[in-house]
Amino acid sequence: METNDIMAKQKNLDQLQKTPTGIRGLDEIANGGLPKGRTALVCGNAGCGKTILAMEFIARGALDFGEPGVFIAFEETPEELEKNFLSLGFDLKKLVARKMIAVDYVYIERSEIEETGSYDLDGLFIRLEHAIDSVGAKRVVLDTLEVLFAGLSDAAILRAELRRLFRWLKQKGVTAIVTGERGQGMLTRYGLEEYVADCVILLDLRVQEQIATRRLRVVKYRGSKHGADEYPFLIDEHGLSILPLSSLSLNHQASSKRISAGNARLDRMLDGKGYFRGSTVLVSGTAGAGKSSLAAAFVLSACQRGERALYFAFEESPAQIMRNMNSIGLDLEPMVRKGLLKFQAARPSLHGLEMHLVTMHKAVDEFQPAVVVLDPISNLVAVATVTEGKSMLTRLIDFLKCDGITALFTDLIHGGAPLETTNEEISSLIDTWISLRDMEVNGERNRGLQIIKSRGMAHSNQIREFLLTRKGIDLLDVYLGPAGVLTGSARVAQEAEEKAETLVQQQQRVRKQHEWRRKRLSLERQMAELRAQSEMEAEEERQIGAQDEALAKTFARNRNALANLRGTDQFVSRNGKGRK
Amino acid sequence: MIKSTKPKNPFAILDNAQKKKGKEKYLLRLYISGITPRSTTAIERVKRICEERLAGRYDLEVVDIYQQPLLAKSEQIIAAPTLLKKLPLPLRRIIGDMSNEDRVVLGLDLQPLQ
Numbered sequence: 001m002e003t004n005d006i007m008a009k010q011k012n013l014d015q016l017q018k019t020p021t022g023i024r025g026l027d028e029i030a031n032g033g034l035p036k037g038r039t040a041l042v043c044g045n046a047g048c049g050k051t052i053l054a055m056e057f058i059a060r061g062a063l064d065f066g067e068p069g070v071f072i073a074f075e076e077t078p079e080e081l082e083k084n085f086l087s088l089g090f091d092l093k094k095l096v097a098r099k100m101i102a103v104d105y106v107y108i109e110r111s112e113i114e115e116t117g118s119y120d121l122d123g124l125f126i127r128l129e130h131a132i133d134s135v136g137a138k139r140v141v142l143d144t145l146e147v148l149f150a151g152l153s154d155a156a157i158l159r160a161e162l163r164r165l166f167r168w169l170k171q172k173g174v175t176a177i178v179t180g181e182r183g184q185g186m187l188t189r190y191g192l193e194e195y196v197a198d199c200v201i202l203l204d205l206r207v208q209e210q211i212a213t214r215r216l217r218v219v220k221y222r223g224s225k226h227g228a229d230e231y232p233f234l235i236d237e238h239g240l241s242i243l244p245l246s247s248l249s250l251n252h253q254a255s256s257k258r259i260s261a262g263n264a265r266l267d268r269m270l271d272g273k274g275y276f277r278g279s280t281v282l283v284s285g286t287a288g289a290g291k292s293s294l295a296a297a298f299v300l301s302a303c304q305r306g307e308r309a310l311y312f313a314f315e316e317s318p319a320q321i322m323r324n325m326n327s328i329g330l331d332l333e334p335m336v337r338k339g340l341l342k343f344q345a346a347r348p349s350l351h352g353l354e355m356h357l358v359t360m361h362k363a364v365d366e367f368q369p370a371v372v373v374l375d376p377i378s379n380l381v382a383v384a385t386v387t388e389g390k391s392m393l394t395r396l397i398d399f400l401k402c403d404g405i406t407a408l409f410t411d412l413i414h415g416g417a418p419l420e421t422t423n424e425e426i427s428s429l430i431d432t433w434i435s436l437r438d439m440e441v442n443g444e445r446n447r448g449l450q451i452i453k454s455r456g457m458a459h460s461n462q463i464r465e466f467l468l469t470r471k472g473i474d475l476l477d478v479y480l481g482p483a484g485v486l487t488g489s490a491r492v493a494q495e496a497e498e499k500a501e502t503l504v505q506q507q508q509r510v511r512k513q514h515e516w517r518r519k520r521l522s523l524e525r526q527m528a529e530l531r532a533q534s535e536m537e538a539e540e541e542r543q544i545g546a547q548d549e550a551l552a553k554t555f556a557r558n559r560n561a562l563a564n565l566r567g568t569d570q571f572v573s574r575n576g577k578g579r580k
Numbered sequence: 581m582i583k584s585t586k587p588k589n590p591f592a593i594l595d596n597a598q599k600k601k602g603k604e605k606y607l608l609r610l611y612i613s614g615i616t617p618r619s620t621t622a623i624e625r626v627k628r629i630c631e632e633r634l635a636g637r638y639d640l641e642v643v644d645i646y647q648q649p650l651l652a653k654s655e656q657i658i659a660a661p662t663l664l665k666k667l668p669l670p671l672r673r674i675i676g677d678m679s680n681e682d683r684v685v686l687g688l689d690l691q692p693l694q
Contacts, residue, residue, distance in 0.1 A: 107656045112672055114687030117679030122613035123645060123657035130649035152659070152675075 016223045019067075019139070019175040022060025023053065024362075025242030029227040030218055034199055039169050039176040041196040043188045044203030049214060049235050050179040051076075052088065053203070054141040056239040057177055059090040061139045062100035069139035070102045070131040070174075074147035078105050088239045102131040108151030115154060121161040125168065132172060140169065140176040149190045166195045187219065198222050204230070213352035216242055232354030234362065243361050254278070259371075259406050260305075262297030265475035269451055269460035275432055276456060277370075278404040280397050282427070284411040285436030290447050290468055291410035292316075294436070295373045296325040296332060297473050298408050303335035307370035311343045312360060314379045318343035329472040342367050353384040353392045361399060371406050377426075378412040393426050431455045436466060439487050446487035449475060465491065606630070606638035606688070607667035611645050611652065613660035618677045622661035625678035633690050663687070 018032035027033045034040045034057075042050050058069035073081050081103060085092035095101040104127050132140065145162065152158055169176045178196065180188030187193040193200055200220040206213055215230040233242040258273035261281075267274040275281055281298075283291045299309045313321055321343065322332045335341035344363050348356070364372060374380065374396075381389030393409075400407045409430075427433060432454040439448045447466040451459045465487045467474040479486035479494045486494050610626050612619035623642055630638045645652040645660060655664060663674040665688055674687035685691075 104653055106658060108658065112670070114672060114674045114683050115676050116674055116681075116683040116687070117676035118618065119659045119661060119676045120613070120618075121658055122660035123611065123652050123662065124659075126613065126645050126649045127653050127658075130653070148658075 018224075019061075020065060021057050022064045023056050023240045023242065025231065025233070026053075026216070026240070029216075029231060029242060030199075030201075030221060031224050031226050034175055034177070035221070035224065036175055037170065037173045038198040039166055039178060039196050040199035040201060041180060041188070041193055042177055042201045042203065043180040043182055043193070045182045045205060048203040048205040049233070049240065050203055051084065051143050052235055053201075053240055054143050054177045054179055055085055055090070056088060058101060058139055058141050059085065059088065059092075059095065060239075062095055063090075067138035068100050068102070068135040069141065070104070070128070070135065070137040071141045071143070072104050072106060072128060072131070073143055074106045074108065075144060076105070078103065081105070087237065089237055099135050102135045102137065104128070104131050106147070108147055110151050113151060115152065119154075119157065121148075121158075121165070125165070129172075132174060138174055140172075140174045142176065142178045144179040144181065145192060146180055146188065146190050162192070162195055208352060213354050215354075232352070232358050234355060234358040236362075241358055241362050243358050253404065255404060260298075260301045262294070262299070262301040263473045263475060265464070266449075266473075269462070269464065269475070270432070270454055271457040271459055273457075275406060275454075277406055278401055279406060279431035279455070280401070280429065281406070281408040281432045281434065282411055282430040283408060283434045283436060284413050286413055286438050289436035289438055290466055290473075291412070291436055292321065292375055293325065293328055293330070293468055293473060294434070295375050295408050295410055296321070296330045299341060299371060299373055300325075300330050300332060300335065302371040302406075303332075303338075303340040306340070308339075308367060309335075309341050309371040309373070310363060310367050310369035311341065311373045311375065312363075313343055313345040313375055314348050315376060317345050327470075328468045329470050342369070348380045348383050353381070353388055356380060357392050357396055360396065364400070364403065364405065369405060371408070372400060374407070374409045376410040376412050378410075390426055394429060397426075397429050432459075441487065442490050444488050448478065448487060604637070604668040606634050606665065608638060608640045609655070609664040609666060610640060610642045611655070611657045611660060611662045611664065612642060614644060614646050619661055622663075622676075622678050625681070625684070626663055629678075629681065629684055629688070633685070633688075665689070 017036035018027075018030070018034065019036045020027045020033035021030075042053055044050050055071065058071050061067040061069045071081070076084065082092045085095075092101065092103065096103060106124065106127070128140070131137065145165075148158055148162075149155070178192060180190070180192040182202075183189035183191070187200060187202065198220075199218070199222070202217045202219045204215045204217070206215065214233050214235065216233050217230045218226045218228065231242050233240055235241075255277040257277040258275065259277045260267050260274040261270060283294050285291050295311075299311055302309045311318075311321070316324070318336070322336070325332050332341060336343070342363075344360075346356070346359070350356075351359075360374075377393060381393065384392070397407065430453075433452040435450050435452050437448050437450075439446050447468070448463050449466040450463045451461075453459075463478050464475040465478045467476060476491070479491050608626070608630070610623060612622060626640065630640055643651060645657060651657075657664075659675040661675065661677065663678070663684070665672040665674070668689070672687045672689070674684055676683075678684050
């Protein structure tokens with residue numbers, strides 16, 4: 001038990017302490033940041049973002065982590081440096097005035113210099129130390145030391161002095177970044193990597209198919225685990241954004257909440273409730289099948305619920321989308337004004353696929369939408385190979401799922417291709433797949449909608465006719481005729497025919513009803529006659545009976561009278577008993 | 581010394597500059613980092629060269645950059661020792677322990693001794 005404790009403590013002590021850079025994504029890749037109190041080398045070709053990375057390290061350190069920094073610029077004048085910082089949104093002048101950053105610009109002009117024997121770089125050391133002490137710096141950037149090699153010719157002295165410099169920086173306990181230009185067959189032109197043993201970051205700017213993509217790779221990080229892949233990154237007005245996209249795994253939460261698909265009828269087809277929140281929906285279809293309209297309806301319904309929606313448009317400008325959607329009664333503009341809907345339109349060829357991913361990632365992070373639309377992915381992925389496209393979309397889907405964002409992709413299928421394939425081969429990644437298709441019958445083209453799959457719900461297997469009306473999207477039942485499904489005017493014709501048929505049936509029924517009533521009436525009449533007759537007979541019978549009785553009474557009275565007359569009592573007593 | 585023989589010389593300005601040569605005042609600063617053997621050697625050598633070649637028309641100041649780091653910044657000193665020729669222009673930085681005297685002389689824009 002005790003040994004375990006000791007070992008754990010030892011482990012903690014051994015673990016490398018990190019200085020977070022504050023650069024989006026870099027700290028994740030470097031597992032916390034740069035090695036604290038050590039020097040890291042950032043190398044790469046001209047224009048790949050070394051200086052920007054270094055600047056952001058210093059500025060974020062000062063602003064976000066309360067660690068003052070020193071920026072030693074060998075290449076840029078103070079004015080240029082100020083402008084560069086400003087381009088990332090940092091006011092260098094203010095930071096310097098507040099003693100958060102110290103800047104020194106080292107100017108070396110070869111033509112001014114005459115070397116006369118041995119020397120050291122104490123001038124540089126003293127200036128560096130003064131800068132560090134003046135702000136109490138914890139971070140140092142030297143951008144780029146290689147200028148020394150261009151300005152001074154004695155390589156032996158330089159190398160010795162650089163070794164001393166790196167040792168000295170370590171002693172000072174500052175976390176430093178030195179930058180270096182990429183060399184032929186080496187990481188840096190003058191072999192700076194020889195001196196930096198702890199952390200080497202390589203930046204790269206590659207042009208593929210005329211599209212440039214910046215990438216970052218942690219070549220070496222002693223004593224720390226780190227992402228080893230190449231990560232695309234982006235430089236914009238907020239600095240660098242690096243996305244550790246391939247590190248995502250399949251452990252996102254699965255919501256059982258539902259979200260409307262933007263049309264009541266479509267919701268009914270989807271188990272009556274719509275899509276799952278956080279699921280990925282693919283709307284595929286041929287040109288003009290109504291993919292964008294379906295996407296717009298989905299977005300509009302989200303906005304009407306007060307949710308934020310982000311619409312990535314790769315084919316049309318936002319204004320054009322809004323105009324077009326207005327024509328089918330989907331008014332998106334108020335949602336844009338309210339800030340609920342944001343369009344991000346870019347040509348797919350604007351930058352590489354990885355770059356698009358980074359941009360989208362960033363936009364999603366900033367806007368925090370509940371719903372995201374990509375319209376269309378087919379166009380976006382067209383700039384790269386199928387494998388690249390699939391990999392990119394996989395990572396995008398993973399990322400959106402992790403954030404619980406419901407995504408809708410539209411995908412253009414080219415005529416002739418089977419409906420159950422997508423160009424991007426991503427169908428397996430999709431939760432709900434809606435296929436829109438054109439049905440060309442009787443010289444007209446009509447839209448049909450069907451759900452190819454929808455994971456985790458009982459969805460309709462019916463094909464519906466998909467109508468774009470002035471009042472929005474409408475889904476109608478299709479008629480099955482002898483020639484297959486009937487849509488459009490064929491459906492209308494069928495409807496008319498059915499209407500006529502019902503009319504005939506109705507008339508027949510009415511006629512029959514009349515007949516039946518007549519029959520019933522005549523029967524009832526007959527029955528009344530018979531009843532009357534029977535009543536008559538009954539009356540007759542009653543009258544005859546009464547007569548008989550009266551007769552019998554009269555007869556009895558007469559007999560009694562006769563008997564009285566005769567003086568007998570025989571009848572009287574007998575009759576008298578019966579009467580009592 | 582080059583003498584001009586032609587009265588109408590198209591390169592008069594250049595000749596004037598050449599005439600002036602050897603008469604300008606020298607403003608020199610020697611930046612050292614502490615009193616190290618290398619510093620003292622450099623001081624001695626610079627002083628000797630100045631006395632030999634610039635007697636009476638030079639102004640030499642020795643600065644220890646450890647004492648005045650801000651000066652090191654403003655004067656763009658990176659190496660030590662550095663002999664800064666501030667005047668006459670152009671500005672020159674002669675770095676090292678001044679062991680290569682020819683180069684020091686070259687840096688000071690003086691004619692090498694025959």
